[in-house]
Amino acid sequence: MIEVRQARYFIAVAEELHFGRAAERLQMSQPPLSQAIRHLERQLDAQLLERSSRSVALTEPGAVFLQHCYALTAAAERAQVAAAQAQAGYLGTLTIGAVTSAFSEALPAIFGRLRAERPRIELRVRELDTTEGVQGLLDGRLDIAVIRHTGNDERLRSDPLRRDRLVAALPEGHPLADGDTVDLAALADQPWVWIPRAISPRYHDELVAVCHQAGFSPEPRHRANSIHSQLAMVGCGLGVGLVPHTSSQPPVPGVVCRPLREPAHLVELAVVRRATDPSPLVAQFVRHALPTP
Template identity: 40%
Template sequence: MEFRHLRCFLAVAEELHFGRAAQRLAISQPPLSVAIQQLEATVGARLFDRDSKGVRLTPAGQAFRSRATQLLAQAEDACALAREVQAGEVGRLRLGFVGSTLFHGLSAWLQAFQAAHPKVEVIVVELNSQDQIDALLAQELDLGLLHTDRLPPALACEPLYAEPFLACLPADHPLAGEARIALADLSDEPFILFSRKGSPEYHARIVDICRQQGFYPRLQHEGRHWLSVVSLVAQGLGVSLVPAAFERAGVQGARFRPLTQALAPSSVFAAWRRDGANPLRETFLAARPARP
């Protein structure tokens, strides 16, 4: 049985006239008659009675009509679904993100994307960069927003944005009231850094920034998320160097100050597996604001 047979059957069932049904299908009448004969042979029942009074559905034809309508509707739904999936309009996107993206437009990006693509389910989970890399390799994420472009060969990435580093100090720190501070002025302070395990490359980068300013940071605590780092600073347990986005986090007790030195910025990258196209990933990335 072919779907064209069902379309021919339904056209005749609705028109109850082979000529009008053929016109509706944009075919001549003989092929239509052949299609109905082939369908009746496949079904094993006569579906129409034809005589001088016209064309009528048989009881078998009446029963077959409702199921044939359902089958065609399901087939059309399946075709529409396949087209939507290919176009990135439906499905599920598993998205990992580092905390700084929440204060750099990620929420607005997600809301705009969901409004434009209501059939897409976006599952978001906050993970540090290393955990996102592991999840991407394990195919547990479709897309990651992370702080490094030093990735395994199986992963690809593109830059999203960059922002400066700021000194993060307790509110009662002697330098908290300064307009700008020199990083070297914090050389004797206990430092709270992003976890070496959570993002080895990012941890090493901050250590290198301090070394370039003539000192090695005295590590007091580590946090697996940047908000943990900022919160520990706010409680007076040390100082840190953090992406500028966290100034907008509203953590009470923390002060953020620009540095007198020009430092390489903190960057965020979108990362994904190289193998296999993912229309949803492409659709999501294409929908990002110019400055997320």
């Protein structure tokens, strides 16, 4: 196996056609250079140079080998540059998982800023729910998760990306739909359209906590697998729901959304990564995602 160092030695001799000048160019003494070239010829079992007391010339194998030495040293230089760029967060692959709502608002702007400054970063993105995002980070399948997360796992670092307020989703014609706000307690006995805990445990628990603060425990009558389908079911007149304000826009036919009289906020989206991840690419994503203080 030819080393890059050997290729550089041979290039210097082949271009200078003089061992003394080549050694000076390489900032080494002549005897070790001559010995290195003889060793290279033995290694290749080929005569690369014609030597006489007055001149040095390339042989045909030497001329062919020189072109490959150029390619080898160029590849080494490219590899060195690529490693430096990766270390600085300019090059590499970033695997991102995100909940559905992130693709409509947060991620387009983040991706735009990232591509403008780091165009050689390759993004691999998948849609998932919060539970899948947390697990993907912990088992190493994801570098970044843009999910609903409250930051209660010491193995992960979570920074709020967007906070949102909850609104009551009511069918058109509901007695409370005409008011400017809704007292959440007034919905206690209503038929609820709910997203099961198995779909998104943290989101489910936040909504239950808000209802508990209003003095009741919701009893779901209808179950949806997403906020989109939840709103559609409310629009069918099946019951009421509690959803993030941003998820209620644009308005869904047949649904009236009203702010809660006692505002309730939640971390609608957060940028989450492993707490000990030193990746420059992750750092660059976070820098482009989070607002500057």
